[in-house]
Amino acid sequence: MPTLATCLYVGALAAVALVVSVVSVANVAAPVDVAFFAALVFLAEQAKARVQSRAEGDLLASLASVIAVATYPVLGMWGAPVLLASLLVFRTTTPVVKRVYNVSQNVVCTFLGGVVYVGLGGDVGAVDASDFPYILVPITAANLVWHLANYALLAGVLRLDMGAGPLRVWRSLFAKTFGAFIGFSYLGFLMGVLWLGQLGPFAALFLLPPLFVANWAFAQYGAEQKAHQATLQALAQAIETKDLYTRGHGERVSKAATMLGAEMGWDGARLEALAQAGLLHDVGKIGVPTRILQKDGRLSEDEYDAIKLHPLHGVEVVGDIAFLEDARAGIMHHHERYDGTGYPSGLRGADIPIFARVLAISDAFDCMTSLRSYRPARPVEEALQELIRCRGTHFDPDLVDLFVSVIRRDGWTPARVPHVPSAQATAPAYDHDDPTHPPQVEERSGESS
Amino acid sequence: MSGSSLASIRSPSLFDGSAVVVACASVLTVTAVAQTAVRGLVAPMVAVTFGCLIAVGEVVRLRLPDDRVQAPIGLAAALGYALLSHLPHEGRAAHTVLQTVAVTSVGMLVGALPHALAGRATELEGIARRVIVVAGVAAVFRPFVLADDWYAWLDAHPPSCVVLTVLAVLVAWPLEAVLAAGVEASRHAGPFLALLRNELVAFFGIGAAIASTGVLIPLATWEVGLWALPLVIIPLLLAQFAYRRYARIRRTQVQTIRALSRATEVGGYTETGHARRVTELALAIGRELGLSERRLRHLQYAALMHDVGQLSLTDPIPGGATVLLAPEERRRIATLGAEVARKAAMPEEVARIVEAQAEPYRRPHLWEDSSVPLESRIIKVVNAYDDLVGTATTEDARLEALEGLRLGMAYEYDPQVVAALARVLSRSNLIPR
Numbered sequence: 001m002p003t004l005a006t007c008l009y010v011g012a013l014a015a016v017a018l019v020v021s022v023v024s025v026a027n028v029a030a031p032v033d034v035a036f037f038a039a040l041v042f043l044a045e046q047a048k049a050r051v052q053s054r055a056e057g058d059l060l061a062s063l064a065s066v067i068a069v070a071t072y073p074v075l076g077m078w079g080a081p082v083l084l085a086s087l088l089v090f091r092t093t094t095p096v097v098k099r100v101y102n103v104s105q106n107v108v109c110t111f112l113g114g115v116v117y118v119g120l121g122g123d124v125g126a127v128d129a130s131d132f133p134y135i136l137v138p139i140t141a142a143n144l145v146w147h148l149a150n151y152a153l154l155a156g157v158l159r160l161d162m163g164a165g166p167l168r169v170w171r172s173l174f175a176k177t178f179g180a181f182i183g184f185s186y187l188g189f190l191m192g193v194l195w196l197g198q199l200g201p202f203a204a205l206f207l208l209p210p211l212f213v214a215n216w217a218f219a220q221y222g223a224e225q226k227a228h229q230a231t232l233q234a235l236a237q238a239i240e241t242k243d244l245y246t247r248g249h250g251e252r253v254s255k256a257a258t259m260l261g262a263e264m265g266w267d268g269a270r271l272e273a274l275a276q277a278g279l280l281h282d283v284g285k286i287g288v289p290t291r292i293l294q295k296d297g298r299l300s301e302d303e304y305d306a307i308k309l310h311p312l313h314g315v316e317v318v319g320d321i322a323f324l325e326d327a328r329a330g331i332m333h334h335h336e337r338y339d340g341t342g343y344p345s346g347l348r349g350a351d352i353p354i355f356a357r358v359l360a361i362s363d364a365f366d367c368m369t370s371l372r373s374y375r376p377a378r379p380v381e382e383a384l385q386e387l388i389r390c391r392g393t394h395f396d397p398d399l400v401d402l403f404v405s406v407i408r409r410d411g412w413t414p415a416r417v418p419h420v421p422s423a424q425a426t427a428p429a430y431d432h433d434d435p436t437h438p439p440q441v442e443e444r445s446g447e448s449s
Numbered sequence: 450m451s452g453s454s455l456a457s458i459r460s461p462s463l464f465d466g467s468a469v470v471v472a473c474a475s476v477l478t479v480t481a482v483a484q485t486a487v488r489g490l491v492a493p494m495v496a497v498t499f500g501c502l503i504a505v506g507e508v509v510r511l512r513l514p515d516d517r518v519q520a521p522i523g524l525a526a527a528l529g530y531a532l533l534s535h536l537p538h539e540g541r542a543a544h545t546v547l548q549t550v551a552v553t554s555v556g557m558l559v560g561a562l563p564h565a566l567a568g569r570a571t572e573l574e575g576i577a578r579r580v581i582v583v584a585g586v587a588a589v590f591r592p593f594v595l596a597d598d599w600y601a602w603l604d605a606h607p608p609s610c611v612v613l614t615v616l617a618v619l620v621a622w623p624l625e626a627v628l629a630a631g632v633e634a635s636r637h638a639g640p641f642l643a644l645l646r647n648e649l650v651a652f653f654g655i656g657a658a659i660a661s662t663g664v665l666i667p668l669a670t671w672e673v674g675l676w677a678l679p680l681v682i683i684p685l686l687l688a689q690f691a692y693r694r695y696a697r698i699r700r701t702q703v704q705t706i707r708a709l710s711r712a713t714e715v716g717g718y719t720e721t722g723h724a725r726r727v728t729e730l731a732l733a734i735g736r737e738l739g740l741s742e743r744r745l746r747h748l749q750y751a752a753l754m755h756d757v758g759q760l761s762l763t764d765p766i767p768g769g770a771t772v773l774l775a776p777e778e779r780r781r782i783a784t785l786g787a788e789v790a791r792k793a794a795m796p797e798e799v800a801r802i803v804e805a806q807a808e809p810y811r812r813p814h815l816w817e818d819s820s821v822p823l824e825s826r827i828i829k830v831v832n833a834y835d836d837l838v839g840t841a842t843t844e845d846a847r848l849e850a851l852e853g854l855r856l857g858m859a860y861e862y863d864p865q866v867v868a869a870l871a872r873v874l875s876r877s878n879l880i881p882r
């Protein structure tokens with residue numbers, strides 16, 4: 001339920017939109033064109049509602065802004081009321097407050113853009129070759145104003161409604177698509193120009209295909225990205241059937257690594273690659289016989305060697321998946337130790353790839369805070385103390401400090417206690433990730449250590 | 450250009466369709482350039498502007514999610530040039546069909562240069578097809594503009610001009626499809642009609658955006674001159690950008706599914722290379738049977754996934770999960786595999802194909818069981834074939850394996866699929882593997 005402040009904000013915006021609409025209707029010169037534009041808005045919004053109801057992902061272009069820009073050369077600054085047509089869209093699941101907000105915002109943005117267009121000397125009623133290239137100035141300005149006003153209004157309402165900061169709104173909603181929005185708006189301008197020429201409202205027919213196709217591809221991209229994430233998770237889960245205790249381990253390591261990565265100021269593709277590396281870091285266990293993974297107590301040296309191979313198996317499985325080289329290096333070296341006593345390569349200090357140093361900490365942390373057959377789960381604080389104890393020997397000291405501070409600040413939800421069938425519970429398994437229980441390996445010569 | 454990732458098994462060609470297309474386009478180009486050189490360029494500024502745009506479009510061509518290579522901006526600009534009727538200052542756009550071809554092919558070849566210099570494929574066949582398509586559209590449309598009485602009539606009736614432009618651009622659709630399908634058919638990629646259908650369907654996507662941009666260019670140029678070009682191209686550029694990202698994530702998805710199937714190999718559940726071989730052969734049979742590209746893609750995913758169900762078993766089955774395993778066991782692996790496919794958010798069709806891969810194609814005393822998808826029957830046959838042939842590489846081993854499958858044709862294996870397998874094997878050089 002929206003707060004009172006949100007309702008007041010939306011109400012005020014709606015009142016402004018209403019005034020703008022009334023004044024515009026009184027001034028507009030071409031009522032027939034208004035009707036056609038309104039019909040177009042209705043059709044576009046109806047189509048959008050249908051696409052969204054099928055949840056095919058986000059849209060690249062806001063059709064409202066394209067049509068809004070199209071009204072400028074035809075109707076000048078008085079075209080804003082055509083956006084009201086989206087109120088007629090039926091069978092939408094959007095709540096009333098949100099719909100009122102969306103419509104009011106579109107009307108106000110369109111009006112502001114129109115004022116800028118006309119104010120800078122944009123032609124209304126007839127555009128021909130002699131107007132170029134100067135006319136690109138008012139239309140570009142109008143375009144920018146439309147979208148910046150849209151951003152400002154949205155940042156305002158999200159601040160009130162969810163307490164979201166303006167920077168976060170920009171990053172999550174505008175940063176990726178702002179350029180595309182502006183680009184598509186030129187298409188709207190062209191539509192207006194052709195509308196004034198021989199084509200009239202039919203201009204829309206020729207402009208919709210590129211818009212539609214781009215939107216379709218963008219929505220497919222979103223859907224496919226979700227599918228890809230699910231496939232990665234399925235790949236990560238494939239190994240978890242081998243040991244019920246490690247269920248969800250990949251996802252939690254991924255989460256912890258992402259927290260640490262974000263704390264280091266990483267973002268975008270790099271953070272995503274880190275998340276995927278965390279998810280898949282143990283995938284190579286598929287190549288280790290279950291018998292060894294679940295073995296009780298002491299391992300023979302051969303068995304320990306088999307376990308030590310799992311980072312290499314992991315790289316083999318991941319193979320040609322097109323993620324960053326860093327992620328592969330992270331999987332390969334997540335069992336290296338800072339003092340050079342880890343495996344598979346015995347790298348030391350800064351020679352260990354940064355992804356691997358991050359994964360090593362996240363991996364050990366999740367292991368310690370999860371239940372194992374041979375010990376209970378440890379409290380978060382105790383696990384952090386253990387990390388601090390091993391800083392410089394096992395882990396990168398600087399990263400440990402960062403990790404401890406981010407976990408203390410943001411908190412951590414440890415693994416839920418798994419439902420382990422009693423038959424399995426009686427078969428204690430050694431966990432190679434556990435820094436507090438170093439592997440008991442028998443010497444090949446037979447001497448016990 | 451079509452479906453190269455779905456097409457690893459290629460057979461020796463009847464004739465080289467690609468070479469024929471390139472040869473035709475070369476003859477066209479040489480004639481057009483020679484004639485234009487002799488007569489001089491009509492409206493040189495316009496020609497150079499369009500030529501540059503075509504070249505840029507060729508530089509930024511992209512690989513679509515279905516692995517076709519397309520140059521949306523280059524093709525749209527070339528179509529727009531072919532369909533140009535009016536210019537705001539000059540009046541009639543008086544360039545001939547051959548000048549259109551000359552500007553198009555020179556622009557495209559110049560645009561292909563950076564690709565060649567960077568050591569990438571020049572995709573000459575794609576360029577040749579685009580040149581022929583543009584020549585076809587120009588041959589239909591330009592005579593109307595060049596004939597004085599027709600031009601006067603079009604000038605007086607702008608709506609008729611728009612309709613004529615749309616009709617002319619629609620020539621590009623079947624023309625491109627016939628050329629592409631012809632080349633593919635000459636490579637034995639499947640029956641011509643099925644390939645033609647695939648190519649016609651592939652138009653709905655970026656093809657529609659290219660065609661409508663091709664129509665918009667002359668209309669907008671008529672209104673506002675060459676300044677219209679950047680405005681018209683921006684949306685296509687954005688569409689191209691969206692497609693590029695979509696294509697990239699699709700390729701990554703296939704790689705991830707391959708990783709899943711590789712996990713069964715690393716884990717010792719299946720023999721190395723089994724999933725890859727089954728997938729390649731299954732796709733070859735799918736094409737032979739004329740499946741649509743959508744179904745081929747699902748077949749590819751399902752074939753890669755067909756043994757993934759074993760990952761849900763704690764340890765590999767001793768001796769491997771081969772055709773020799775009991776039917777119940779195979780069915781269980783199929784069910785588990787379908788579960789993984791659903792968990793991995795693959796299309797429901799993929800899960801269903803994996804699920805039914807162990808089912809016989811019909812039951813005793815019943816007609817064919819239509820609930821078993823054709824794709825499942827293909828995987829069943831190919832899987833059994835690969836198990837029977839094993840690592841043997843001789844002609845005899847192949848024939849023996851085929852004979853084994855034919856013995857099971859009464860109930861186990863779909864005779865239609867076995868026959869397609871025999872045809873694919875008979876003309877391919879699958880040995881040595």
